[in-house]
Amino acid sequence: MPHFETEYANWLQHHLERRSGQRRLRLEFGHGHAEKLFLRNVWWPLKGNFDHLHPEYEVLDWRRRPYYADFMWTPGFVKLNVEVKGFNAHVRGMDHQSYSDELNRETFLYGMGIHTISFAYHDVEKRPDVCRQLLKMVLGNLEPALSPSRASLLEKEVVKLAVASGAPIRPADVKRRFAVDHRTAVKWLQSLCAKGWLKPVPRGKSRRLMAYELDRRALAFFFF
Secondary structure, rough: OOOOOHHHHHHHHHHOOOHHHHHHHHHHHHHOHHHHHHHHHHHHHHHOOOEEEEEEEEOOOOOOEEEEEEEOOOOOOOOOEHEEEEEEEHHHHOHHHHHHHHHHHHHHHHHHOOOOEEHHHHHHHHHHHHHHHHHHHHHHOOOOOOOOOOOHHHHHHHHHHHHOOOOOHHHHHHHHHHHHOOOHHHHHHHHHHHOEEEEEEEEEOOOEEEEEOOOOOHHHOOOO
């Protein structure tokens, strides 16, 4: 297995070489002991690589101001913001406005499709096993399943749509929800039928138009 220190140094240098100006300065001075400790104690033992992981990742908040996430994990359609927070600096040194700004930022990021999770520095240092178990749960919920018996991440979202609607869904519903074309919507729905998550329901006078409803037998095996 690759050595942490070697892979960490190569990963950090890779990102430094691709940045300039304020973004490079932020990485040089903002990524420090706490962030490296999280990688060594939590991320590396769990993942064994830094694939798709970006340090001091710049995003804009709801005020269009730059915000630098400690880490942003971006595999495919997923965006996960991971923060490491020290108690003294983060809680005791925060006023009401800063607290409000942080909550508004996290809500805005969620609205933009970016999940945010935070770990206490104390736990990263003293109880990394707890952090690893929690992170494993989060990643397991976000990563597309590798087994062909499990739905992909996007297909899981289609099933969630079917659950939430409480009625058969149409390709038009999938098109509207996920901003895809008709052909893609039909492909996803048919794929879920083949896997046993959904079943077609003929409708209309000709019975040729199809809607799709949840197969209740599959629901017991689908974990959200």
